[in-house]
Amino acid sequence: xxxxxxxxxxxxxxxxxxxxxxxxxxxxxxxxxxxxxxxxxxxxxxxxxxxxxxxxxxxxxxxxxxxxxxxxxxxxxxxxxxxxxxxxxxxxxxxxxxxxxxxxxxxxxxxxxxxxxxxxxxxxxxxxxxxxxxxxxxxxxxxxxxxxxxxxxxxxxxxxxxxxxxxxxxxxxxxxxxxxxxxxxxxxxxxxxxxxxxxxxxxxxxxxxxxxxxxxxxxxxxxxxxxxxxxxxxxxxxxxxxxxxxxxxxxxxxxxxxxxxxxxxxxx
Amino acid sequence: xxxxxxxxxxxxxxxxxxxxxxxxxxxxxxxxxxxxxxxxxxxxxxxxxxxxxxxxxxxxxxxxxxxxxxxxxxxxxxxxxxxxxxxxxxxxxxxxxxxxxxxxxxxxxxxxxxxxxxxxxxxxxxxxxxxxxxxxxxxxxxxxxxxxxxxxxxxxxxxxxxxxxxxxxxxxxxxxxxxxxxxxxxxxxxxxxxxxxxxxxxxxxxxxxxxxxxxxxxxxxxxxxxxxxxxxxxxxxxxxxxxxxxxxxxxxxxxxxxxxxxxxxxxxxxxxxxxxxxxxxxxxxxxxxxxxxxxxxxxxxxxxxxxxxxxxxxxxxxxxxxxxxxxxxxxxxxx
Numbered sequence: 001x002x003x004x005x006x007x008x009x010x011x012x013x014x015x016x017x018x019x020x021x022x023x024x025x026x027x028x029x030x031x032x033x034x035x036x037x038x039x040x041x042x043x044x045x046x047x048x049x050x051x052x053x054x055x056x057x058x059x060x061x062x063x064x065x066x067x068x069x070x071x072x073x074x075x076x077x078x079x080x081x082x083x084x085x086x087x088x089x090x091x092x093x094x095x096x097x098x099x100x101x102x103x104x105x106x107x108x109x110x111x112x113x114x115x116x117x118x119x120x121x122x123x124x125x126x127x128x129x130x131x132x133x134x135x136x137x138x139x140x141x142x143x144x145x146x147x148x149x150x151x152x153x154x155x156x157x158x159x160x161x162x163x164x165x166x167x168x169x170x171x172x173x174x175x176x177x178x179x180x181x182x183x184x185x186x187x188x189x190x191x192x193x194x195x196x197x198x199x200x201x202x203x204x205x206x207x208x209x210x211x212x213x214x215x216x217x218x219x220x221x222x223x224x225x226x227x228x229x230x231x232x233x234x235x236x237x238x239x240x241x242x243x244x245x246x247x248x249x250x251x252x253x254x255x256x257x258x259x260x261x262x263x264x265x266x267x268x
Numbered sequence: 269x270x271x272x273x274x275x276x277x278x279x280x281x282x283x284x285x286x287x288x289x290x291x292x293x294x295x296x297x298x299x300x301x302x303x304x305x306x307x308x309x310x311x312x313x314x315x316x317x318x319x320x321x322x323x324x325x326x327x328x329x330x331x332x333x334x335x336x337x338x339x340x341x342x343x344x345x346x347x348x349x350x351x352x353x354x355x356x357x358x359x360x361x362x363x364x365x366x367x368x369x370x371x372x373x374x375x376x377x378x379x380x381x382x383x384x385x386x387x388x389x390x391x392x393x394x395x396x397x398x399x400x401x402x403x404x405x406x407x408x409x410x411x412x413x414x415x416x417x418x419x420x421x422x423x424x425x426x427x428x429x430x431x432x433x434x435x436x437x438x439x440x441x442x443x444x445x446x447x448x449x450x451x452x453x454x455x456x457x458x459x460x461x462x463x464x465x466x467x468x469x470x471x472x473x474x475x476x477x478x479x480x481x482x483x484x485x486x487x488x489x490x491x492x493x494x495x496x497x498x499x500x501x502x503x504x505x506x507x508x509x510x511x512x513x514x515x516x517x518x519x520x521x522x523x524x525x526x527x528x529x530x531x532x533x534x535x536x537x538x539x540x541x542x543x544x545x546x547x548x549x550x551x552x553x554x555x556x557x558x559x560x561x562x563x564x565x566x567x568x569x570x571x572x573x574x575x576x577x578x579x580x581x582x583x584x585x586x587x588x589x590x591x592x593x594x595x596x597x598x599x600x601x602x603x
Contacts, residue, residue, distance in 0.1 A: 047361045049360040200550050202547055204547065209545065259359045259550075263544045263545045264544055
């Protein structure tokens with residue numbers, strides 16, 4: 001018996017030492033100050049990665065899209081805490097362009113108050129309130145939109161979605177161009193839409209913690225969503241269209257899902 | 269006989285003390301040493317991100333391979349384990365696969381401290397590498413997480429002088445710790461494909477284990493169940509608890525001083541969801557079921573073993589991670 005008393009004692013003391021060492025810091029930490037929330041818009045098409053100028057798998061209508069441009073405006077970011085309070089990110093700084101050809105896929109929202117958030121809300125496009133502020137009220141965003149092919153003219157307004165490329169189908173065997181430019185067309189037709197996405201896991205923000213929301217985008221929804229089914233073989237250029245533009249505006253709201261979040265360390 | 273036993277025991281205590289000393293000194297450094305091979309954050313490849321089950325923990329402690337050879341014996345020696353995984357670099361169905369190789373060399377031993385009690389020690393050195401889509405390679409190496417278990421046999425062993433024709437059963441109950449002696453680098457946890465690409469999981473973990481088996485003539489069966497309770501590491505990352513099980517059947521063939529023991533078995537691992545800052549991390553639970561073939565050759569008190577494991581079914585990280593194979597080679601001195 002005596003032979004193994006020593007090692008057993010050593011083992012026991014080890015266990016007890018190690019037990020006490022992880023007690024500190026286990027208590028619910030207070031979230032203080034502010035942190036950054038970033039959103040990654042990871043563009044895909046029908047579950048696969050979206051690679052520009054590469055043919056995608058045929059959609060449900062048998063149309064094969066080769067996308068050459070996929071840009072969209074996201075705006076008016078809000079975050080909902082687990083207590084149901086909504087934090088609105090400063091409106092003037094809350095307009096962003098996701099641009100696949102330029103590799104712009106991240107939205108950074110600094111100085112978000114410390115807390116635990118359950119839901120993210122944002123708009124697609126530019127709301128009437130912002131547009132009514134006139135060209136001067138747009139700040140730098142106007143020039144940014146022009147540089148990213150997201151403007152018609154000031155009168156006609158912003159393109160909320162710029163989706164271009166070529167397609168083939170059963171009836172269209174030679175690749176034909178397609179062009180979807182969706183926006184509000186001044187103030188006559190309001191295509192600005194908002195989405196609210198509950199996060200699969202809450203995110204925490206504090207002085208020590210920046211967090212990331214990784215969104216998975218499905219561009220195939222632009223044509224085929226739960227509410228409408230648009231065929232390029234019937235109409236391949238959709239710009240100022242009173243019927244199809246509003247349909248696309250609704251379809252686009254179905255593009256966004258959150259794949260995962262990344263707590264504490266940010267993404268970059 | 270008694271004197272020899274005493275000497276062995278003394279030696280084992282000495283070894284144990286050395287291990288504890290080593291462990292305590294390395295631990296104090298493990299989480300402070302600046303990481304030499306800084307992983308390149310965010311290269312040009314499309315950034316994907318998800319967490320892994322705690323396979324690094326498996327590499328360092330054995331996982332469903334168990335803490336022994338599968339034969340009911342006492343030994344010390346060296347074991348090499350190679351594990352090949354592949355994981356998706358991205359969140360899409362067509363995101364490219366990245367190959368990851370986890371390599372471990374362990375000094376390990378199952379050392380008797382009394383007729384019924386043994387101490388199991390695993391002291392791992394890890395060297396891992398992975399190759400990204402853009403052909404850049406990342407390697408990390410260093411001490412892994414040391415684990416120490418005490419096992420106690422509930423059944424009395426038949427004295428050697430009595431030759432039994434009945435099956436000889438054993439039930440061992442045990443417990444122990446896995447110490448955070450391996451470096452856990454949280455920067456591997458951002459902008460990289462697989463944050464379990466670590467030397468250790470950074471936390472103090474507690475292991476509960478049961479081994480049951482019997483030998484009958486030249487035949488033997490061994491089963492193992494162990495459960496690792498993991499705690500939050502200093503970087504606020506908490507790997508999910510892990511349940512391992514395995515069943516082995518073996519038969520020994522004797523040719524004078526030489527013996528050959530083929531072993532076949534099955535094994536499985538179940539990983540619970542990881543947590544970060546006390547919040548669940550998506551796609552981190554999983555399970556895997558493996559088949560195992562092994563051969564141990566013994567000459568006098570030396571044993572050379574080779575072992576291969578292949579997955580029969582697996583669902584790790586929502587299918588974003590796959591084990592390709594595990595191979596192990598060991599050279600032991602039997603006590």
